[in-house]
Amino acid sequence: MMKNYLYSLGLFVTAIGSFNGIAQETIRISTGEYPPVYSEKLPGNGKILHIVRQAFAQMDVKVEYGFFPWSRTLELAKNNVWDATCCWGLTPERSQYFSYTDEVTTREYVFYHLKSYPFDWHSVDDLTGIEIGITYNYSYGHKLDSAVSAGKLLAEYASSDEINFRKLLGGRIKVFPIDRKLGSQLLSSLFKPAEVPLLTYHPKPIVLTTVGLMVSKTSKQVDYIIETFNEGLKRYKASGEYDRYIAELERSENKINQ
Template identity: 30%
Template sequence: MGTDRLVRFYCLVTSLALIAFVFPTPISASEPTIRLTNGEFAPLMSARAKHGGLVSHIVTEALANSGYQVEYGFFPWKRAFVMAKNGRWDGSVAWGYTAERANDFAYSDPIYPERIYLYYRQHFLFDWQDDTDLQGVKLGVNRGYLDEYMLQQMQKRGLDINYQTTTTELQNFRALLGGRVDVVISNGLVAERLLKEHFTLQEQDRILQHPRPFRVTPLHVLISKNIDHTDEYTSAINRGLQMLHDSGRYDELVADFNRGAYD
């Protein structure tokens, strides 16, 4: 081989080596992928949050422990639920338990506890001790959330429950300040972020959180019963989640979240 050809040969080898270093073949290319719908529920779940938010990150790491990748699709919540229910996607992150949902989904072990509170305007006379306190109060709630289901169950028990639904918490809080609803039902973390980002300090001072939670509910991954691997995927999540707890990694993720690492 001539000198020029030898130089070109070594240049080619060197270039290929550099390409392989900069664009390595993904180690996880052979790992199976679970496709989960998701939605905007910042800071717990959001396409704009780091790692998709805390809950999304927990699920991603749990499944990685079991040898799976995750593909998230972010949709409006009702659509996210329906697309998982009919098996177009494998499941959905993350939901509270109801018997009705259990007809169509297998539930993972609890991923994260959701704390829901009642918010009302300053000077509005309101107290919350039991369901009867919600009678005669116009409530704002997100469409398709567990809270709407709970209000419907109260109505079935004969309580005079009046509510309107919206598609976002932001719409609910604007309706609250505008006097179109008296009380808003919202996740405490979500409400805290929304109020800081979208309302003035004066407006924030006009909105009060009742100290007694409306509910504290564990969130789960739902795996559709209309796919072929329902039990396999559910078991994979549960195994990986247990490994997160046993290793202390779960507590690390929550601590990072509390320090604002997902903002």
């Protein structure tokens, strides 16, 4: 009787171990539509999400992406409905609830504007009285975020970067902050060839931000996911594939400011 009990207990423990292994085999990541960078319709879901997938693949971990409105992606990860969310810049507010992986990439935010509008700036104070397009739930660095939150600037909100670019072309806003490379890609992929040359960007960066995955601090797997991804990204970079993908992004950039 005792032998049968111990044998059954051993099978149970083995089954639990196997189940845990299966549970950790796939990481579920919430994200949103951000073409041409992220999209459910793009091959590999876009190059950045492809990099994330390949980093996890180095550790024999699969990735499942779920595409939602951006505000919901945060809530799904914060409440551990999904394992992580990609990809976000570090802010004091987000760091209260999330732990960050190592950076996947770096973003350089600049102000886009019509070439016909003589825009120049050196500090946030220079932006007073200028209609600025802001995309909901995005961060543009502590200084600009704080000035907008305090009501010191004329912020006009929109639900997407594409809408803000259309407002910019229509003269409904004067400037629009966005990652320089992403802005160029959006314009070249979503707008008419005759519209793209109408816009340019100011060379002064608003902020340089690092972007990575976020995992809820309340997740039981937070350390596992962070450590697994960081090690996988390290191996992926060491293989040379990461640099090749970044170089491809650079080649695809439309040099609209030249």
